[in-house]
Amino acid sequence: MLVYSVIAVHGFDGLVIATFMAGLFLLVTGFLRAGSLIAYIPEAVIDGFTMGIAVIIGTSQLKDFFGLTAEKVPADFLEKITALWEVRETLNPEAVLVALVTMVLIVLFRRAAPRLPGLIVAVALVSLAVAVTPLDTDTIGSRFGDLPKTLPMPILPDMSLARIEKLIPSALVIAFLAGVESLLSAMVADRMTTGKHRPNAELIAQGVANLGSSLFGGLPATGAIARTATNIRAGGQTPLAGIIHALTILIVMWVAAPLAGYLAMPALAGLLILTAWNMAEPHKWRSHLGKPRADLFVLLMTFGLTVLADLTVAIGVGVSLGLAIRMRRRKVPPADWTPRDQ
Secondary structure, three states: OOHHHHHHHHHHHHHHHHHHHHHHHHHHHHHHHOHHHHOOOOOOOOOEEHHOOOOOOHHHHHHHHHHOOOOOOOOOHHHHHHHHHHHHHOOOOHHHHHHHHHHHHHHHHHEEEEEEEOOHHHHHHHHHHHHHHOOOOOEEHHHHHHOOOOOOOOOOOOOOOOHHHHHHHHHHHHHHHHHHHHHHHHHHHHHHHHOOOHHHHHHHHHHHHHHHHOOOOOOOOOOHHHHHHHHHHHHOHHHHHHHHHHHHHHHHHHHHHHHOOOHHHHHHHHHHHHHEEEEEEEEHHHHOOOHHHHHHHHHHHHHHHHOOOHHHHHHHHHHHHHHHHHHHOOOOOOOOOOOOOO
16 A cells, blocks of 8 residues: 555656665665664553555455446445446446455455465456456456466666655655564564564565565565465475465466466455455454553554554554553653753
């Protein structure tokens, strides 16, 4: 959603510049050995932000889930809900059926065959059904056209000083989120494999990855908790698993890019809504209510700002409040202010 907001305000070339800058920030953070600071980010901030992102992702897929016809859906949460409600008469029952079947298949595959890439299989099977039947639903190909089968030549947009100044806040948030998610993924991997990651090496690697991605016009790169956990459950135990994953995606792009055009948009919407539900971690909601009031306030504040305001504001306010509460609990003495001569 941060990517979407940056593109909406600064254009795609602005996102590329912000990604390049975020890579530099991550490199500096890693070389300064600041990776261990992840332990000081309040858990309430991460929970509130993740739940907010889940809501944003889920609502962003309502149009395709219900097969609604709308020329343009606003990025703002409240305006988006209003715009979708105004076109409710265009609901497509066939699109809803495709989305629901996809979600059911994903859940069934996850329980019956956890090692199987259930997400891919479910979307592929449903998309195949859409292709061979007269179901009236959009596909990637019908909406976006043919997908490229090769990488573009490396290039960097014009980085004027004025644009850099405007994009610094977005680049900082991209770097922050990339670092946090990557290090959280590494911590999850540690628990699942009884290993121990190197946080500063992780940040440097993510910095290089974002520099490389931006040079080819790509999106911000980050570790992902869901894919990391899935990889380990499938037997991946070393960095070689990540290399194989990257090479597999490259081969799929070369060989199977035309097939991706047949993927049904409602099927992808169902997958993402289910992903958003899992991101929100509903099994933790009751425990959140049992947290100290200050922590609950930070969680709700971060959640509300993420959904209703701005991702950058949510991160800034949430981390600031969380660290202030942390300092108060540790009984850090107040600053000894000295009156200034007037």
